[in-house]
Amino acid sequence: MCGVTIVTTAGRPDAQSEALAQQAANALQCRFVSRQKRSVQKLSSHYDAHVIVAGKERYEYFAKGASAPFFFHPNSAAFRLKRIARGEREPFLDATVLRAGMSFLDCTLGIGSDSLVAAYVVGEQGSVTGLEANTNIAFIVKQGMYMYDTTELPLTACMRHIEVVATEAVAYLQQQPDNSVDVVYMDPMFEEVIEESTNFTALREAGEHITLSEQWVHEAKRVARQRVVLKAHYTSTWFTQYGFLQQKRESAKFHFGVWEKE
Structure with missing residues (x-):
């Protein structure tokens, strides 16, 4: 694609x-x-x-017509891991409630920052799979995680623990059994552009813009063993439309929504 x-x-x-x-x-x-x-x-x-x-x-x-090239860099994950190691709060973990040994499916890998944090928390006994619909971006990220400076630990260990799959999320989810992944995560391109996030400009220009759909949410809820987490712009109607409890945060331009399996 x-x-x-x-x-x-x-x-x-x-x-x-x-x-x-x-x-x-x-x-x-x-x-x-x-x-x-x-x-x-x-x-x-x-x-x-x-x-x-x-x-x-x-x-x-x-990408054709893009104003800047896309390349892999751990981006915000490096300092997020340092904050977590110091015991500081991480909103992503508040929403996903990940623990050691759990399985995590990132339906929208992108540059991989959230999957890197997930891999750090679930550890070697857990599993992290990242889906990327754009074959070229999936290749760049997969190779980038493999080639990145190996002296930067624990970041490097997290990178090596992520399975990158070049596929569209719904097609992948349809092939998975019921209740087979602890946490399913979805972070589609925001409906509203967050101007402060200039480091994602290249990804936004090069990546696939696949909007959230009823089918996508249905499959995610079927596959999730514990919860589905949605990341979206704070004004998004997706939270209420698809049955997610929106975790509001003052001054944050994006919020997490959580759906828990009974």
Whole structure:
């Protein structure tokens, strides 16, 4: 669900970036194009395609028409984990009530910040699966979690514990048994743009904009063993429309909604 994609190297490729480019082309079954000193914009225009660039240390994804590339970075997860380790409150955990050994399904992985926090809490005895509808973004995040600086613990251990699956959420949920995952989590692209969240601009431009639906919520509630958690803009009507108890927070632009299985 991402259209025509080509893979190329950085502007001045070396053997490592060429190998990474070929790895991406093979994994995504798309065409490798030699850079030949051409700009990413020129390549995108010439081939009418999205472009994945293999650099020396990371992949970057240039979606057609996007103003900035998407690449993996742990983003807010790093300082969130430090706050949790200090015993500070984390609204995401207040909503999900995750504990060691639990299973967590993130229906909208994106850059993976919430899944990283979940992986830290559930530990090695638990499980975290992240779904991403855009195949290119799923590849970038999966590889980014694998390639990221291994000296940064416990962040690295959390990354290695997340299973990234390139699929659309409803299709995946339909294949799961009843009551098979402790917590199912949904964070669709907000109906309202939060201007302060500029670090998500590249993801918003490159990602799939799949809105919440009755079918999606129904399947999530069927699969969840304990609860379904929805993250949405604080003005969203989704909370009441789909039967979630909205956890309101002063000054927060997004709220969590919780549905608990009886």
